[in-house]
Amino acid sequence: MSLSRRSLLGALAVAVPSFALSGCATPAPDRAADIGMPGDLLPERVRMVIPYAEGGGTDVWARFLAPRLTDAMEVPCRILPDNLPGGESIIGSNRYARENVSDGSSFLITSGTTHYQYMLGRPEVEFDFAAMRPLLVNAGGGVIYGSAEAGVRGIDDLFSGNTRLRYGGISATGLDLTALLAFDVLKLDVTTVFGLEGRGPARLAVERGELNIDYQTSSAYKTQIVPLAEQGRATPLMSFGQLESDGSVSTDPALSDLPTVREVYRDAYGEDPSGPAWDAYRAFLGAGVTYQKGMWITAETPDSVVQPFFDATRRLQQDEAFQEESAKVLGGYPIYAGDEVDEVRSVLTLSPEVRAYVLDLLATRHRTVIRGA
């Protein structure tokens, strides 16, 4: 024994604390069996990576759908939710991409916020929608409304210049961006402030009259804003609309009584909107509203593994009990199987010109500079 006990302990006392101080990557042990081969079957236990917090809108959406999907499958399967929230959903999505499993043993839940981080080209993003395929897609919808008490009593108040418009958001790079781009299309002069904790607090701030223009999802609009509007306190203004596959913007079927951003523009300026602002709005409308929520899986996953998801989705589309049960959670928007919506990947691909336009808008109008993008 050349080493004395004392010096061994001494070495340990140096080595171990230095380990404690160093930043170590979170261990991700290899799963050798995770590469899928053509003809493989869907595993019986499938992990569902949810990059959003427990109890939030996207989490409830995913946890609501998962057991109904597996019930509609012909093969036995259990979906195990795994929440990895944070960093505008980049953290969990990166983790999924890094694992790179293609045997179907895990898939990723995405929402508009996830899509936006990818489209904006944030340097932290490691996941790539070009390297994934959609299993299921569900639309969302949104309504822009104003506070009657704080000076927004109708569409005209937006354009008259008499009312100082104040919008509060969570983060300029999240779903708020849809509203910001709509304001940009309409050439509205809106003062923006960020840092609110969620859409709920934003709604409260509107009720208090601190803010006077805001947007809510279709379901929150129906339960929270419509009662306020009936009391004459809120003014529903317009819906985001839905992106059609030919790139046009159509009326939101769940909000058919509201004009879309396009119609409001035409009424105000006498022509259809066009130009870079309109291109940017439509790009983010597709990614954040029309294809808002999705289930995605590694692109190399064999067809035999993903087919049960497509089949189950089609069965649910026909199931009237499901339609009824899901009306509130899904906001009245249909679900599509991944093989029915091939255009979704091109929707998530942003042209360099549009990205440059949006980054410039964020920096100059909303004091938000994205480093490295």
Next chain:
Amino acid sequence: MIDAALTALSGLAEPSMLLALATGVLAGLVLGLIPGLGGTGAMAVLLPFVFLLDTGQAIALVIGAAAVIHTSDTISTVLLGIPGSASSSVLLLDGHAMAKQGQASRALSVAFISSAIGGLVGAIGLTLSVAVAGPLVLLFGSPELFMMTVLGISLASLLSRGNVAKGLVAACFGLLLGSIGVAPTSAEYRYTFGSLFLAEGLDIVAVALGVFGLAEILALVARRTSVAQKMALGSGWGQGVRDVMTHWTHVLRGSLVGIWAGILPGVGATAGSWLAYGQAVATSKDKRRFGKGDPRGVAAPEGASNSISAGDLIPTLLFGIPGSAAAALLLGALLVFGVEPGPSLLTNDLDVVYTIVWSFAIAAVLGAALCFLLASPLARLSFVRFPVLAAGLIVLMFTSAFQAAQEFGVLQIMLLLGVVGWLMKVCDYPRAPFLIGFVLSIPLERYYFLTTSLYAPAEWMTRPAVLVMAALLAAPLAVRLVKKVVAARRTPVSGTDAGAGVPTGGTGDAGTGDEREGTERTGGVSTLTTGDGSPAGPDGTGGADGPDGATPGPAQAEPSPFTGTRWPLGTAVFFAVVFAFGLLTSTGFSESGRLMPQLAGGAGLALALLVVITEWRRLRGAAPAGDAWKGEVRAIASAFVWLCAYLLLTWVLGTVLAALLFVPVFLHVVARMRPVGIAIYTVAVVGFILTIKFAADMAVPLGWFTPGFLL
């Protein structure tokens, strides 16, 4: 209305509902017992069931857990000095002090009764206010919430009586640490140094478990003694009941503060408990016993702990804004069943509201009763040698801290915070202000920016609630100023600086009065900490009897062996370096992202330098220290190496195998247990980890070489 209430009650009498409620209560109690697991743990365990049950059962299940998590989390805080949850860390001050004096039973008895009363008050408050709270919540805008956070942070000075400079250093450190992560207003990452997992900021569980829990483990493992230093188990339960009867107003006031803290979105359970404690201290005439085992310091925050969960349900139900993990779970459950939160809930689904209220009241009482049964045997834990407990605690705490971010780096940060917490403990830095600064850092920043960008200064500063809170802030300062004026008049020769400060400070507005008082108080502290408080500080002779003359300061139960060594000076320098580094790094942030880190860093640096000077003077004047501290440092270093070894094992093998190796070796070498005990203990710990991993689907740290069957 009464009809709906009775219908809901008879609905709850159904066996399936009672079963769901009891299951929720049991899950909440067990998870609350494990340090740090409470909220997120309950979420992970109960969430899958919510999607299987029907509406009423799911509500009973979730409410059952929500109503008791903050009852059982008290147990480990009081008995072991390891916070059962971030919000129960407030009980470390008085509850744990009582346990150390052998009065664990009394402290727990006070805690459980107060907690049950708090739950009932919360349920009643929920019933009464759910119809009227809407407008009240709307009255509280960003300016009010901003003042509320300022009021919370001002508690820091109250909670560090006699040690204000160090208390404020700790608070600034908390503010700075709290600003790690994405900035609320500018979408930029601060102090993350390229680590994305820091984007969401440090998790409160990891921070509280590190600074309080691991610090305790570091300090106590080495000593090989038990928590309680005196034997006085047994009769405490009755004494606790009498304490509650004597101090019933504190229980009630704590409960009311709790409801209010719960109703306001953005305050949170941790800040709410501290506010309840703060009001108890502020409104008590005799403050001397606080922090040394005063039952009032247990009754008030425990009364609040459950009523916060009740108050929290109001924004959840009326506005769909959950303020806690459990409320978010409830909201999710309601959404799945098509029950939409909102004012319409009161007209369309009143039975749901009453099911919630009744479930809450029943669960709160049931939880407290079960805790009484549970706590009698558990109280004996405070008489078990600490190293025996530590083996399991180390495994459990690191597993709990892993839950939120699920990143290994969090565990390393928690270990470092454990060392910082230990330094703060031995060098007399109060850790309560640190935690308050940490939890209020982002809310302070958020509401400051919202307030200033949505209101003109004249507009928000004149709002009635803002003025009331400003008066609350200024009142104690004004009282002290008046006292100083009186004192200065009586002895016109001494106290020249106090006399100079009075004329302008007394007539000026609250803002300048605040600043002035701040500097005066810190000045006062520098004399306090240099020695006996006589004005003879600077010449060094007055400081010579420092350790003996410490009576006017906080009475130290156990004199630190580090008094008179270079350690206090080193710790002050450490803080100064941290603040300087924070300031330097913040120059790269955007204009809005920079403000709060620079305020915290700048104030912290100035205060830390002040402490450096004081400590240096004190060191120069102090009698040479004995060698006791060397033994202490050796013991801490060895405890630290053990913790590192556990982390290293986890990193290589994963938690299950690491526990399988670490627990028996630690029990044999450090705790010197017998082989049979070691075997049973190890099987229990590993069994528990396997249960939460495979039965409850919780995340457990994996290692690079974790075998496939444990993934």
